[in-house]
Amino acid sequence: MAETFVTAVVAQRPVAAGHYELIAAHHPALDAVQPGQFINVRVARPGSWDPLLRRPFSLYRRFANGDWSIVYRVVGRGTEALARLRPGDDIDVLGPLGRGFVKVPEARRLLLVGGGVGVPPLLFLAQTWQGQAEMKALLGFAEAGLAFGWTEFAALGIEAEVATDDGSLGHRGFVTDLLENQLNRNEWDGLYACGPRPMLEAVARIACRAGVPCQLAFEEAMGCGVGACLSCVLPVRTEGGVQYQRVCREGPVFWAEEVYGHG
């Protein structure tokens, strides 16, 4: 059950150019968080109403002592404010929110496809489901300087292939190139992805063609994060036709066909 709580920042560390991992102290509210669920973080200081809205972030990993972390990229006022937090500062969190990735019980070999700041929920998935399935991660970034996460996958014993747009690290090209390679081998029976919208759309197409069940985690501008304001909707195919569903409530994870249909 979601709740609002305040906990302490334990540490911040840069993980790539303009990307930081923020580690926060254990709080029981997040003990049962599922991969793909997210938290909504207040970025203004108490007593300030600017910036007003909370900011959504996926969990990145959990530590042995219960501490947990997010990785964020500094893109605006909210993430700049986060980057200013120091160990010992309070952080005001609402969560866990949304519906996470579903583990299809019969699925044994899972491919995780992450692009940029879409990587965090997949690392959290890998960590949470470790031992329950064989996994491989495909990670895409614009360039080497922006890449992060592959060593964390390796530490879980999960191989991570990296693609960069400019070839400065790993494969030169899109992470979807790596995905096509993998799916050609017909070895995978589940696909989990998070990243920019064009990447998700490409992943959905490839997965559909290959007939592999595929879940995607979406992002949309959010007001409340809990389903009350109807800001964050996504047109989703339902039995009653295409309907707006809430990324924060019915999502952020949807089946690829729900969003993109078949092909």
Next chain:
Amino acid sequence: MAETFVTAVVAQRPVAAGHYELIAAHHPALDAVQPGQFINVRVARPGSWDPLLRRPFSLYRRFANGDWSIVYRVVGRGTEALARLRPGDDIDVLGPLGRGFVKVPEARRLLLVGGGVGVPPLLFLAQTWQGQAEMKALLGFAEAGLAFGWTEFAALGIEAEVATDDGSLGHRGFVTDLLENQLNRNEWDGLYACGPRPMLEAVARIACRAGVPCQLAFEEAMGCGVGACLSCVLPVRTEGGVQYQRVCREGPVFWAEEVYGHG
């Protein structure tokens, strides 16, 4: 000349209940600041516009290494934000502003009368004019728990008498009682005061009756702090009749008669 600058918070320490001394690193902009001049401090973090306006504070003291300090009482959102600053944090300052106390050259024995958060500019005066005149401080507070500053006067070799409304420290009653006592002795030829408006008015009345030249430092809600917005006006007697003058520009220090007339 006033300028906007950023410097580092060196330390914060409580000086009374809900009162803190904020010590900030030396900055040349404040090297020539005169007692009674003030600074205007931005209290929102960079990237936040709430709280929007700067907050005015008087200098409290200067340290041997050039560091300087203010003493503030936590009364609202701005001072709460200040109280959250920690050593190493940046502080964004505009100053020095306004016209400070004038040292009348022939004045040899000066009485300093401070009430509550009106004490800081008088300590700064004492420190700045130390050795140029004999001084005595009369400090008024609501109660012992809110009193501060007398040890700092003592450290300058200046005697400080304290009055508290409830008698929990020093004289029981108003600081103006102490003032009447002193002025009865006819030993003083200059009076400098800062504090709440009713105190200033009483001081002006007493000083006028005693015929002692008296300067008062005023507070008024401020927009710009530099004289541009006309927020902070005070009706002042001038040659052209009573006119609004700007506390931030013509003030914050005015002669008692300018504001309250003769008696």
Next chain:
Amino acid sequence: MVDLSIEIAGMELKNPVMVASGTFGYGREYAEFFDLSRLGAVMVKGVSSEPWTGNPVPRIVETPSGMLNAIGLQNPGVDYFLEVDLPWLRGFDTRIIVNIIGRSVEEYADVAARLSAAGGIDALEINISCPNIKEGGIQFGSDPRAAARVVEAVKRATHLPVIPKLSPNVTDIAQMARAVEDAGADAISLVNTFLGMAIDIRRRKPVLANVFGGLSGPAIRPLAVRMVWQVYEAVRVPLIGMGGIMDGADAAEFVLAGARAVAVGTANFIRPTAALDVLAGLERYVEETGLSYAELIGAAHPRRTARQEPTRPEANQ
């Protein structure tokens, strides 16, 4: 504990703190955070005769101390509301105020009639900020005559108290208030959101798919308080004040300006329990004054007789 119970438009409220329409869905989401029975009333998201799809995304964008929304009044329609949400909401011991929307006078009346027939609803709030399709899309909320026509039609269609909700995007809010009072309003809600927009300077396009959106949140509070103040001097019906209420002190401003009850909107998004925090803060405030809640309503006005010498509306910088 100080007693904040109050009567408004014939409804007894256990306390004057409501949640504002459109910021609280139909109650389900926030019911996971606290017991809705602790609220004075729930104003549910606007309901129309038929389901409305709403606008494409982006539907919101943050602005300094505020947010713009252009949800487009997405709602599942009155039948769905009556079947699914209302029965569930009735399980709580709170007043249920249903916000209604329409694109013509007839649509408003139709929703009002269907809701009234159902029972279990305490009052109807009329959102007059909808475009009037019969009159070229001009909002009902910016024309006193059109607003009055909606209120009259809804009054005829229902036995429930009728609470028009004023749009603040007008030159003379007092005139709008008098028009709906004369048309039979039992109370008045104010304010709805202020029309604004934001531009994405990279894409060089409006951020919102709908171009315009409604500004809410702390940024608008001084404007909303001013309007409550002006309307309090212009009409006799009770007022429900809203616009940027984040805590008990903000709510107290509205009460002192003349609001008999208050609604918490955008603040819910920041803290799901915001309405309870507002209530607790307001209780503390009332206690500190030593006065009764009723005595505080409009208490900041120099004279409190309605329709006499309204304060002159000039900023006068």
Next chain:
Amino acid sequence: MVDLSIEIAGMELKNPVMVASGTFGYGREYAEFFDLSRLGAVMVKGVSSEPWTGNPVPRIVETPSGMLNAIGLQNPGVDYFLEVDLPWLRGFDTRIIVNIIGRSVEEYADVAARLSAAGGIDALEINISCPNIKEGGIQFGSDPRAAARVVEAVKRATHLPVIPKLSPNVTDIAQMARAVEDAGADAISLVNTFLGMAIDIRRRKPVLANVFGGLSGPAIRPLAVRMVWQVYEAVRVPLIGMGGIMDGADAAEFVLAGARAVAVGTANFIRPTAALDVLAGLERYVEETGLSYAELIGAAHPRRTARQEPTRPEANQ
């Protein structure tokens, strides 16, 4: 360095960044912080025929991301301005736009005539947010006919470009803009402050001695951008946009919405060099787009022909 020079109402500006009337005095205070010659123009504090005393204090109060002011148009009168401030201001290589105020059409015309006779002034900005004492204190700024009458009278009294400054406290800002354009405006400034108030809950009284004040600062930016957008679609004369501009990105929003020049107001109080920072940020932005400044004016509009199919003003939440 990219060229931002632009012509507006017959004036060549070295850049489109001005400082807004009433937030920059007559220039002296901020001249201590930077060389005024770097500004496109200085819009000086409103000047009247005779000195005005202004309102008692408190004259300002902070609100979320904004501030209310009720200075009361304190000014030393046109003679003092011409004798003391204007000669000093002329020492800078910048355009001098004098904001004029009056309590009757005749007063506006009188100030305009006396300023025009003096020489050394580049344009007159008309603050129509003053109460019209001849017509019961209603503001000139909320009645299109009254606004038009002021503009016509000022046009007759001067050879200088005339720039009415619109009050945002109206239902239909485009209608106001069309009225002043038809009356002969050479450009339009928008917006002035939004009428608001704050209540001191301890004293249970309005904070401002004047009760009401004008809201400025970042809080109002989305409302001001919306109005520039609407007015751009309604008139052909150039627009000077303002309202909460704190940095170059904010200024770019106004330009994309249709402003040919921008003015920096409240931001001056936060950073005395705010106008220069806005200019530097705007230059950087223009450079990044690869377009010329002129191409960016109104570039966020789907179609840019004036007076055609204005975007429908509905928030539609």
